[in-house]
Amino acid sequence: MRRRLPRLASVLTAGAAALMLGTLGFIGSSDATLADYAPQQAAPASPLAAAYDSGWQAGVKALGDGTAPTFPNVTADSTDPGTLAWVDGWAAGQAAALGDDNGDGRVDEDESGWDCRTMGNGLCGSDVPAECERAGEVLQLCVAVTSRPPYGWTNPDGSRVDNPDGRTQVRDLDETPGTPEWADALQALDAEYREHGTRR
Numbered sequence: 001m002r003r004r005l006p007r008l009a010s011v012l013t014a015g016a017a018a019l020m021l022g023t024l025g026f027i028g029s030s031d032a033t034l035a036d037y038a039p040q041q042a043a044p045a046s047p048l049a050a051a052y053d054s055g056w057q058a059g060v061k062a063l064g065d066g067t068a069p070t071f072p073n074v075t076a077d078s079t080d081p082g083t084l085a086w087v088d089g090w091a092a093g094q095a096a097a098l099g100d101d102n103g104d105g106r107v108d109e110d111e112s113g114w115d116c117r118t119m120g121n122g123l124c125g126s127d128v129p130a131e132c133e134r135a136g137e138v139l140q141l142c143v144a145v146t147s148r149p150p151y152g153w154t155n156p157d158g159s160r161v162d163n164p165d166g167r168t169q170v171r172d173l174d175e176t177p178g179t180p181e182w183a184d185a186l187q188a189l190d191a192e193y194r195e196h197g198t199r200r
Contacts, residue, residue: 051082055089060097062090069094069105131170134177138186145189146170153196161196 045053055072062070072090076083095103099113107113109120116124132142145166152162163169169189175182 048081048085051085052089052092055086056093056096057089058086059090059093063094063097067098069098069100129167131167131177135186136178136183138183141183141186141190142170145186145193148193148197151193151197163192166193 059070059072062072069091072087074083074087078084092103095101095105098107099111100107101111101113102108107119109116114120128139128143129146131146132139135142148166150163150165152160154160164172166189170186173182173185175185
């Protein structure tokens with residue numbers, strides 16, 4: 001008589017049942033309860049952290065729409081750690097609100113609160129032509145000169161003078177950009193345009 005082998009489905013079913021029973025047996029032997037798997041609540045903040053957070057909120061509220069940090073009027077003990085934490089929170093909250101990333105009391109050009117259109121020289125990186133990158137203190141003058149169109153005029157003797165656009169004029173200067181001599185040459189180009197730029 002030939003022996004029949006068990007079907008594959010029967011073998012898989014038996015294996016799955018054994019696996020499930022083993023898992024349940026392992027879980028059942030644990031002393032954990034459902035409460036152990038419940039979401040844990042955060043521990044209450046320390047008094048210093050609470051003082052810091054309170055100072056942060058008060059500093060931001062006192063700042064309002066202002067653009068410069070303010071100073072708190074604190075009458076508490078200035079050596080008390082809670083008072084110090086509150087004052088630190090005030091300063092940090094205002095610095096964050098202003099975009100003063102390093103907290104030094106002013107917003108610098110490389111910080112998140114910098115607005116290139118209203119701060120500094122009022123020029124943004126994309127507004128500065130390549131000819132003015134090393135202009136230094138005369139940056140605004142350089143940008144003004146380079147923005148001008150070609151112009152010309154006719155002298156009283158009938159001779160004609162035609163100048164190229166401002167970028168070409170600045171590019172053609174012999175002086176080294178950023179030097180006092182270059183700044184003087186820019187001022188001369190500016191004066192010439194003001195005198196003759198509106199004539200035809």
